[in-house]
Amino acid sequence: MTGTTGDSRSLGEIVGDLTNDLTTLVKAELDLARTELKSEAAKAGKGAGMLGGAGVSGLLALILASFALSYLLDNWMPVELAFLITTLLWAVVAAVLAARGRSELKKSNPQLPKTQRTLKEDAAWVKAQKN
Known part of the structure; x- marks a missing residue:
């Protein structure tokens, strides 16, 4: 903005300045949201990867526990x-x-x-x- 008073500008100039300021504000907000979203998505991706690894590890533990139970029962039955x-x-x-x-x-x-x-x-x- 040029710093002039509202009286010396025409209505078209005021509307134009307002439109430019609003556009700049919206772009800045979108950039901020995009930056925050990227950061949060990276954190969520790491967490999801760790949960996936935990799921695979849990499945392997479940399989091995099933074999252990079966071999334990084998002591009393075929x-x-x-x-x-x-x-x-x-x-x-x-x-x-x-x-x-x-x-x-x-x-x-x-x-x-x-x-x-x-x-x-x-x-x-x-x-x-x-x-």
């Missing part, structure tokens, strides 16, 4: 029966988790009602500003 019991145990766990997961998915509401409501309020506000 090895085939011990492995069958371990397999049936994990099948029951999988069925229970699948049933719980399905019921949780049925409870979810993918329509995002709060977001839809606020977007409608924003649209109403914009319409009110036009009038």
